[in-house]
Amino acid sequence: MFEVEELDWQGRRLTVFLPPSYALSQKRYPAVYLHDGATLMMNTLNYMYRLFREGLLAELIVVGISTSSRNDDYTPWPESAATEGRQAFGGRGSAYLDEIADGIKPYIDSVLRTAPEPDNTGLIGYSLGGLVTLLAAYRRPDAFGRFGMLSPSIWYEGMLSYTEANPLPDRGQRLYFSVGNREGVYKQNIQRHAVPSTLQLYRKLRGQLADEQRLRLSIADGAAHDLASMSAQFPEALQWLYGAADGQEAGAQRAGMEPELMSPVSACMLPGTEVWDMTSLYNGLTYRIFVHIPLKPPPPEGYPVLYTVDGNAYFASLNDAMRLQTRHPRGLPSGMVISIGYPADGPFVAERRFRDLTVPDVQQGLRPDGSPWPVNGGADAFLDFMELELMPLIGRRYSVDHSRAALFGHSLGGFFALYTLIRRSRLFSSYIAGSPSLWWKGRVLFDMLPELEDKLRSGELACSLMIGIGSEETGMLENARAFHERLVPYNGSGLSRLSYKEFQGEGHMSVLQPLFSPMLRFVFAAEGAELCI
DSSP: OOEEEEEEETTEEEEEEEOTTGGGOOOOBOEEEESSTTHHHHHTHHHHHHHHHTTSSOOOEEEEEOOSOHHHHTOSSOBOOSSTTSOOBOOOHHHHHHHIIIIIHHHHHHHSOBOOSGGGEEEEEETHHHHHHHHHHHHOTTTOOEEEEESOOTTSTTHHHHHHHSOOOOSSOEEEEEEETTTTTTOOSGGGGHHHHHHHHHHHHHHHOSOGGGEEEEEETTOOSSHHHHHHHHHHHHHHHHOOTTSSOTTGGGTTOOSOSOEEOOSOOOTTEEEEEEEOTTTOOEEEEEEEOOSSOOOTTOEEEEEESOHHHHHHHHHHHHHHHTSSTTSSOOOEEEEEEOSSSSSOOHHHHHHHSOOOOOOOSOOTTSOOOOOOOOHHHHHHIIIIIIHHHHHHHSOEEEEEEEEEEETHHHHHHHHHHHHSGGGOSEEEEESOOTTHHHHHHHHHHHHHHHHHHHTOOOEEEEEEEETTOHHHHHHHHHHHHHHGGGBTTTEEEEEEEEETTOOTTTTHHHHHHHHHHHHHSOTTOOOOO
């Protein structure tokens, strides 16, 4: 096992882990300094030993630095507590880093066979320790060249502003970030920004560094902000920062890459489709993208395209409808269907759709089925993913005409479609809301309707809207009718087409199948066109 030494430097306990070959050789080793003492090493000790012995990680010296006050040593400037009643942040981070760079590191270099150059010297921390490691990348690149930030507290007040005002010194250093995509989701304070702040900084650095291969982001799906999740990222961080014993990149095919934005799904696919998983760099979540590819070639301007949510539930039906109804020479005009779903087998993934398709609200009690309400309120982040990542990617991969793009959603997805119509009106030219959940947040979309009406009156908006609902959806019909009536005055003026359909005898789920065909004609066919379908 490791030879472990306990050292003292001016009152700070240093826990040193020497690699297996240290006592048998005279060579010098890279050194990695860890915040929070020996915590990360002790949590992964046997696994780390295996990596060293099997040559999967270059041998190195690990030095754990203890602290009696994380809130002081690991923060860049004083700030009040993130939660009322907790300890405030002291902001001694710069002094602490100078203590390591100018005191502890020279001491370790003098008593152990380290390779003392900055490129061989790393600094790794988690949570607030990741925050102060990030600060070191900006302040002390003269001492450290490899930085591991595991679930870093970039939400800290003023940290993103600091990175905007102070360009990262580009000295060939390597930077590893990791974050769990469920971090902060149950927080009500500034820590709720844990994921978006990390992703925002990553996107900034990716565009700033001359060599993006020196930057890595690992998004742990389902991981929360806890020591077990952060410890699991520690070996991967070291492998990417230092490589394998033979000098090759550990997992060379991944070295320096952002998380896999696209990974094909190997499950049995429907004819005429492509399916892949895609991780967003705006909310850290992974989506399954279902693509219907038309049988006929695209027109010169590209295919019109229909985007839908809840792809797991109804992409297969839409794909079948498009393949059947576009076959005839005078059938439905060809178009692409892009459905956004989730890496799951069930038709609906409640935890994800409540988050993606709603605006923030506090739900009391339990859901009608007796289960707790999932986290909600991520509609804007989901729209960022669609507008800034997915739609540009679709435009690069396929011949599409995004001036003729439509959005469809059902239930909460219908709420989302109408919310998008109000808030990002120009993103799509047609909107279809099936059985929209207009009850959400005390009928908040009715409160927002004047925003849409102003756009329609001013002439700055020209789009189409279709609302469809089953006649048996008694709890939702009144809201759907009222929303439609509010928009009737703008039919033909602002709204180039306004359609409202009640499907007799259909309920909340059964309405989907009879809705699909008129929806596809609404999106892809000229109004009044005679089709052989």
